[in-house]
Amino acid sequence: xxxxxxxxxxxxxxxxxxxxxxxxxxxxxETLRAGRHVSKDQLVRWTxxxxxxxxxxxxxxxEFGGTGWDPIRQYIFLDEMQRAPAPQMLxxxxxxxxxxxxxxxxxxxxxxxxxxxxxxxxxWCQGFSEPGAGSDLAGLSTRAVREGDQYVVNGQxxxxxxxxxxxxxxxxxxxxxxxxxxxMGISFLLIDMTTPGITVRPIRTIxxxxxxxxxxxxxxxxxxxxxxxxxxxxxxxxxxxxxxxRTGIAGVxxxxxxxxxxxxxxxxxxxxTGVVWDDPRFREKVAAVEIELKALExxxxxxxxxxxxxxxGKPDPASSILKIKGTELQxxxxxxxxxxxxxxxxxxxxxxxxxxxxxxxxxDYAAPIAPNxxxxxxxxxxxxxxxxxxxxxxxxxxxx
Amino acid sequence: MDFDLxxxxxxxxxxxxxxxxxxxxxxxxxxxxxxxxxxxxKIWQSFAELGLLAIxxxxxxxxxxxxxxxxxxxxxxxxxxxxxxxxxxxVVMAGAALRHAATAEQRAAIVPGLVEGxxxxxxxxxxxxxxxxxxxIAMTARPDAGGYxxxxxxxxxxxxxxxxxxxxxxxxxxxxxxxxGLGLFHLPADAEGLTRRGFETQDGMRAAxxxxxxxxxxxxxxxxxxxxxxxxxxxxxxxxxxxxxAEAVGSMERMVELTVAYIKxxxxxxxxxxxxxxxxxxxxxxxxxxxxxxxxxxxAAMNAGEEDEAARRxxxxxxxxxxGRSGRFIGQNAVQLHGGVGVTMExxxxxxxxxxxxxxxxxxxxxxxxxxxxxxxxxxxxx
Ligand SMILES: Cc1cc2nc3c(=O)[nH]c(=O)nc-3n(C[C@H](O)[C@H](O)[C@H](O)COP(=O)(O)OP(=O)(O)OC[C@H]3O[C@@H](n4cnc5c(N)ncnc54)[C@H](O)[C@@H]3O)c2cc1C
Numbered sequence: 016x017x018x019x020x021x022x023x024x025x026x027x028x029x030x031x032x033x034x035x036x037x038x039x040x041x042x043x044x045e046t047l048r049a050g051r052h053v054s055k056d057q058l059v060r061w062t063x064x065x066x067x068x069x070x071x072x073x074x075x076x077x078e079f080g081g082t083g084w085d086p087i088r089q090y091i092f093l094d095e096m097q098r099a100p101a102p103q104m105l106x107x108x109x110x111x112x113x114x115x116x117x118x119x120x121x122x123x124x125x126x127x128x129x130x131x132x133x134x135x136x137x138x139w140c141q142g143f144s145e146p147g148a149g150s151d152l153a154g155l156s157t158r159a160v161r162e163g164d165q166y167v168v169n170g171q172x173x174x175x176x177x178x179x180x181x182x183x184x185x186x187x188x189x190x191x192x193x194x195x196x197x198x199m200g201i202s203f204l205l206i207d208m209t210t211p212g213i214t215v216r217p218i219r220t221i222x223x224x225x226x227x228x229x230x231x232x233x234x235x236x237x238x239x240x241x242x243x244x245x246x247x248x249x250x251x252x253x254x255x256x257x258x259x260x261r262t263g264i265a266g267v268x269x270x271x272x273x274x275x276x277x278x279x280x281x282x283x284x285x286x287x288t289g290v291v292w293d294d295p296r297f298r299e300k301v302a303a304v305e306i307e308l309k310a311l312e313x314x315x316x317x318x319x320x321x322x323x324x325x326x327x328g329k330p331d332p333a334s335s336i337l338k339i340k341g342t343e344l345q346x347x348x349x350x351x352x353x354x355x356x357x358x359x360x361x362x363x364x365x366x367x368x369x370x371x372x373x374x375x376x377x378x379d380y381a382a383p384i385a386p387n388x389x390x391x392x393x394x395x396x397x398x399x400x401x402x403x404x405x406x407x408x409x410x411x412x413x414x415x
Numbered sequence: 416m417d418f419d420l421x422x423x424x425x426x427x428x429x430x431x432x433x434x435x436x437x438x439x440x441x442x443x444x445x446x447x448x449x450x451x452x453x454x455x456x457k458i459w460q461s462f463a464e465l466g467l468l469a470i471x472x473x474x475x476x477x478x479x480x481x482x483x484x485x486x487x488x489x490x491x492x493x494x495x496x497x498x499x500x501x502x503x504x505x506v507v508m509a510g511a512a513l514r515h516a517a518t519a520e521q522r523a524a525i526v527p528g529l530v531e532g533x534x535x536x537x538x539x540x541x542x543x544x545x546x547x548x549x550x551x552i553a554m555t556a557r558p559d560a561g562g563y564x565x566x567x568x569x570x571x572x573x574x575x576x577x578x579x580x581x582x583x584x585x586x587x588x589x590x591x592x593x594x595x596g597l598g599l600f601h602l603p604a605d606a607e608g609l610t611r612r613g614f615e616t617q618d619g620m621r622a623a624x625x626x627x628x629x630x631x632x633x634x635x636x637x638x639x640x641x642x643x644x645x646x647x648x649x650x651x652x653x654x655x656x657x658x659x660x661a662e663a664v665g666s667m668e669r670m671v672e673l674t675v676a677y678i679k680x681x682x683x684x685x686x687x688x689x690x691x692x693x694x695x696x697x698x699x700x701x702x703x704x705x706x707x708x709x710x711x712x713x714x715a716a717m718n719a720g721e722e723d724e725a726a727r728r729x730x731x732x733x734x735x736x737x738x739g740r741s742g743r744f745i746g747q748n749a750v751q752l753h754g755g756v757g758v759t760m761e762x763x764x765x766x767x768x769x770x771x772x773x774x775x776x777x778x779x780x781x782x783x784x785x786x787x788x789x790x791x792x793x794x795x796x797x798x
Pocket of ligand 1: 141143146175176688
């Protein structure tokens with residue numbers, strides 16, 4: 016056991032840090048520092064800068080544009096991105112459908128889609144969940160019927176994140192309703208969002224923003240070439256995809272960045288004759304979160320280096336720990352921010368979500384805080400809810 | 416001690432419940448809050464007709480003299496329905512100011528309009544540095560030509576955007592943080608030199624920032640002792656917190672009800688998700704948190720009028736701690752058990768969640784009040 020990063024790794028970290036500092040769009044960084052969401056344009060610009068450098072899809076195989084970094088270097092890179100802070104890559108192409116395509120897709124699909132994902136020329140969204148299929152994803156009922164060299168798709172997806180910007184959606188669809196197990200009749204289809212018969216309806220989330228959508232399919236004709244892998248094997252590809260999703264979800268770097276902002280605000284926000292940070296109880300609560308976060312960071316490094324030994328693409332059930340603890344800490348830090356600004360959490364700025372035009376009520380750092388606290392309730396629900404993750408730990412690790 | 420409602424109290428409860436059932440379902444509520452003033456004037460008139468605007472005032476002043484238990488009943492019902500009308504601001508807060516500080520003549524002039532619903536007051540106390548200490552007020556009131564001149568800024572004034580008048584806390588002497596030297600002033604919203612900027616709140620209501628530039632109020636606008644309003648302010652705070660506790664309990668009760676119904680109905684893996692024992696236990700914990708909160712809301716109502724200030728403060732703070740904790744636990748788990756639909760504006764549950772969060776941060780969050788109770792040596796000694 017050697018508990019230090021090697022000199023090479025440390026040097027690598029410095030190189031990444033310097034590159035990000037020099038190249039990240041300053042406006043995007045400001046947006047993130049203020050606790051706000053980056054725009055589509057900011058994300059596209061940053062992705063292209065990284066792609067220029069060859070770093071937009073570091074975890075992909077080298078032949079498709081990856082870097083060949085080992086999991087530790089990938090971890091360092093991600094950590095530096097979150098701490099900078101720099102916009103995170105849009106996961107739907109980058110970490111979800113991209114790896115599915117290079118692992119299971121046809122040569123044609125690889126040539127056509129992968130370079131456009133790496134450069135964010137195509138905006139992808141994820142069409143898995145349905146009103147009746149959430150935690151029980153295999154219960155999905157969107158139908159795809161083969162007619163000649165096309166599939167005809169009918170049904171509905173929901174919770175489709177950022178689907179309003181999407182050029183493409185990857186969907187799980189039912190191709191064999193008579194299969195003996197419901198997991199067996201599912202296929203993985205790539206669908207152009209401009210195809211006739213697709214309707215996108217916004218869902219307003221709890222804080223008032225537009226981040227998720229319903230997507231309706233009404234006799235949507237999809238070329239059979241857009242089937243990934245084999246018909247009725249979609250569940251295997253989906254499991255592979257969801258396994259990849261969990262590793263990035265802990266958000267240790269992002270939580271560190273939020274704690275930095277929390278301290279800054281607590282040191283500025285008046286309370287009594289001083290500031291919020293003067294209160295030892297408040298500082299203890301922050302310290303307790305930081306300690307848990309340190310433990311999580313170490314756990315994450317252990318999971319990552321075990322993965323480095325085992326080989327990529329085989330998710331460790333221990334990654335459920337990362338998901339649960341990571342999301343709990345994300346939520347805890349948004350709560351502490353609420354406590355720090357106290358009554359000034361109250362004003363709602365519609366402009367906060369749609370672009371601002373009036374001076375804020377109270378301190379200028381207050382406006383995003385309550386919306387973030389509300390919005391972050393989602394993290395223990397999506398990506399496999401925390402209850403489902405505990406079921407995984409109980410079954411897959413403890414054998415219960 | 417008797418926890419059953421008297422006949423009169425049951426009557427109030429039934430009539431409020433009937434009104435809200437008919438006019439205040441979730442969709443209707445969303446319509447009320449979309450109106451220009453941010454609530455329904457029609458509902459406000461119905462409150463007046465039912466006597467809800469009168470319950471807290473003494474009979475001599477044209478009220479019903481009903482007291483804290485009835486306030487609790489009304490606020491609990493409002494919490495269930497997420498009522499957005501300015502009841503807390505006008506009836507509970509400004510009403511308490513009038514009851515505890517105003518003279519009989521002043522009440523005779525102001526209360527009738529409030530009771531019949533033609534005027535609405537807002538209570539302006541908070542400033543940038545006030546946070547949870549109501550004595551931390553910097554705004555000044557200078558004696559001038561038979562009255563006072565008000566100068567300064569108020570913020571987070573609940574329903575201040577549409578109030579017809581204000582009760583304002585300002586300093587005639589002393590420094591921010593000192594209880595002595597504070598006065599309460601009543602003035603119309605169109606007073607010269609007073610400007611306001613309204614805004615929406617996170618929980619779907621309205622509030623305002625007020626700016627006072629050399630605003631003149633005459634001597635008869637001073638409610639009580641211009642340097643000695645602190646005891647009245649402390650009472651306003653206690654009664655407001657007690658009312659908020661009741662409102663929070665109503666909302667928690669509704670969340671538990673909605674969540675239990677949802678998990679029985681929502682199917683995944685071929686069964687209602689209520690079949691998973693972990694969710695049964697979570698729902699049980701939510702229910703326990705609700706009952707603990709309910710008990711403390713009753714405790715707060717019992718003690719809101721307590722004459723001994725230290726005893727009153729301990730009781731009110733203790734209740735606020737319990738309400739804050741129960742509200743957070745129930746709110747977070749209600750959302751969690753609803754899955755994705757819990758985090759959308761389209762379902763009622765998210766709106767309760769947001770209201771709970773804002774109630775916790777109003778007049779001191781759970782940690783703030785925990786510190787007050789601890790610093791006073793805990794709860795036991797006073798029994
Ligand atoms: C903001 C947001 C963005 C999303 N983005 C996308 C997206 O882009 N694409 C996409 O396809 N999906 C997306 N989702 C959907 C997400 O994956 C689902 O919400 C999630 O799978 C949970 O499903 P559900 O919402 O139907 O909740 P349900 O499955 O109905 O769960 C309700 C509650 O029951 C619990 N529960 C369910 N089963 C069990 C069990 N066996 N044991 C114990 N407890 C259980 C859950 O933990 C939860 O608390 C998003 C969701 C949100 C909230």
